Amino acid sequence: MKQLKLAYDALLAKHGMGAALFVAISVTLWVVVFITLPQLSMLDYSFRFNLPVDQLGTDADHYTLEQYRSFFFNNDGSVNRLDILILVRTLIAALIVTGIDVIICYPIAYILAHGAKGVAARLMVIGLIIPYWxxxxxxxxxxxxxxxxxxxxxxxxxxxxxxxxxVDFIRADVALYCGLAYAYILLMIFPIYNAVEALDHTQVEAARDMGAPLWRVHWRVVLPMAKPGIASGATMVFMLTAGALAAPQILGGPSSLWFTQVIYQWFNESSNWPRGSAYAVVLLVTCISFVLLMMRVFKVSVGEIGK
Structure with missing residues (x-):
C-alpha cells in the first residue's frame, strides 16, 4: 500500500488531480472487475457440488471439500498420482522455460542497455517486437x-x-519448450533491461581495469543490479508458462499433458465447473507459493520487483 500511495502522489504532483484520479479509478476497476471478482467466483465454485440446474439453491447445494479431495485422492481412497504428477511436471517444465529465458535474455538486455546505441538499439527493439504482431x-x-x-x-x-x-522433437517436448520460451521472451528482456539500464557503466569499466574477468564483473557488479528485473521477469514467465494452454495443446507430445489441459477438460469436456475451479485454485495457490518461496531463497522483495 505504501508503494501505491507513493506512486499516486508522484502521479498527482506531475499530472494533476484529474489524471491521478483517472488512473486510480481505472486500475481499481481493472483489479476488482477482471481479477478479484472472477477469482472469488471461481473459489466459490470450487467448494460446491456439481449439481443439475434444478438442484441449485436446494439443501443439496452446500459447501464441500469434495472437489479438492478428488485432486489428492481417487474414489477408492488411493493417492491420485496421475493429476499430482501432471501438476509437478507442469511446474518443472515452467521452471525450465523460465531458466531458458533468463539465459537467453540476460545478455540481450545487457547489450541493449550498455552495448547498442542509436540506430542499432532501435533496430534491436524493433526486431524483438515485430514478431509478436x-x-x-x-x-x-x-x-x-x-x-x-x-x-x-x-x-x-x-x-x-x-x-x-x-528426430521427433514434438514427442521429446523440444518444440514445446522452445515455443513457450519464445512466447514470453519479451516479458523477461524488458524487466532485466530496465534494471540493468540504471547501472553506471563506469563501475564495469573500473572492475575490468582492476583485472576482474568478464564473468566476475557480471557476477559481482551487473547481476546484483539485474536481480530485481530477473525476479520480475521470471515471475511473469513462470506464471504464464504454468498457465499456458494453446501452446501445450499445439506443440505438446501425446504424453506431455499440461495441468491446464486437465482443467480445460473438467470445465469444457466434463462440464464439471466445481472440479475445474478446484483444480484451477490448486494451480494458482501452488504457483504463488512457489514464486514466494523462490523470492525468499533469492532474497528479493515484492517492492524490488515492483520497481
Missing part, C-alpha cells in the same frame, strides 16, 4: 512446422550429418 496460435503452429519431421530443423540436421533420420 503475429498471433500466438500462429506462432505455435509455426514452431510445430519448424520442428516437424520434415521441418527446417530436421532437414538441416540431416543435411549437415548431425543425425540420419528425422
Amino acid at each position: 503475429i498471433n500466438e496460435i500462429l506462432r505455435a503452429f509455426a514452431f510445430r512446422v519448424l520442428f516437424g519431421s520434415t521441418g527446417v530443423v530436421n532437414t538441416w540436421g540431416m543435411q549437415l550429418g548431425l543425425w540420419d533420420a528425422p
Whole structure:
C-alpha cells in the first residue's frame, strides 16, 4: 500500500488531480472487475457440488471439500498420482522455460542497455517486437512446422550429418519448450533491461581495469543490479508458462499433458465447473507459493520487483 500511495502522489504532483484520479479509478476497476471478482467466483465454485440446474439453491447445494479431495485422492481412497504428477511436471517444465529465458535474455538486455546505441538499439527493439504482431496460435503452429519431421530443423540436421533420420522433437517436448520460451521472451528482456539500464557503466569499466574477468564483473557488479528485473521477469514467465494452454495443446507430445489441459477438460469436456475451479485454485495457490518461496531463497522483495 505504501508503494501505491507513493506512486499516486508522484502521479498527482506531475499530472494533476484529474489524471491521478483517472488512473486510480481505472486500475481499481481493472483489479476488482477482471481479477478479484472472477477469482472469488471461481473459489466459490470450487467448494460446491456439481449439481443439475434444478438442484441449485436446494439443501443439496452446500459447501464441500469434495472437489479438492478428488485432486489428492481417487474414489477408492488411493493417492491420485496421475493429476499430482501432471501438476509437478507442469511446474518443472515452467521452471525450465523460465531458466531458458533468463539465459537467453540476460545478455540481450545487457547489450541493449550498455552495448547498442542509436540506430542499432532501435533496430534491436524493433526486431524483438515485430514478431509478436503475429498471433500466438500462429506462432505455435509455426514452431510445430519448424520442428516437424520434415521441418527446417530436421532437414538441416540431416543435411549437415548431425543425425540420419528425422528426430521427433514434438514427442521429446523440444518444440514445446522452445515455443513457450519464445512466447514470453519479451516479458523477461524488458524487466532485466530496465534494471540493468540504471547501472553506471563506469563501475564495469573500473572492475575490468582492476583485472576482474568478464564473468566476475557480471557476477559481482551487473547481476546484483539485474536481480530485481530477473525476479520480475521470471515471475511473469513462470506464471504464464504454468498457465499456458494453446501452446501445450499445439506443440505438446501425446504424453506431455499440461495441468491446464486437465482443467480445460473438467470445465469444457466434463462440464464439471466445481472440479475445474478446484483444480484451477490448486494451480494458482501452488504457483504463488512457489514464486514466494523462490523470492525468499533469492532474497528479493515484492517492492524490488515492483520497481
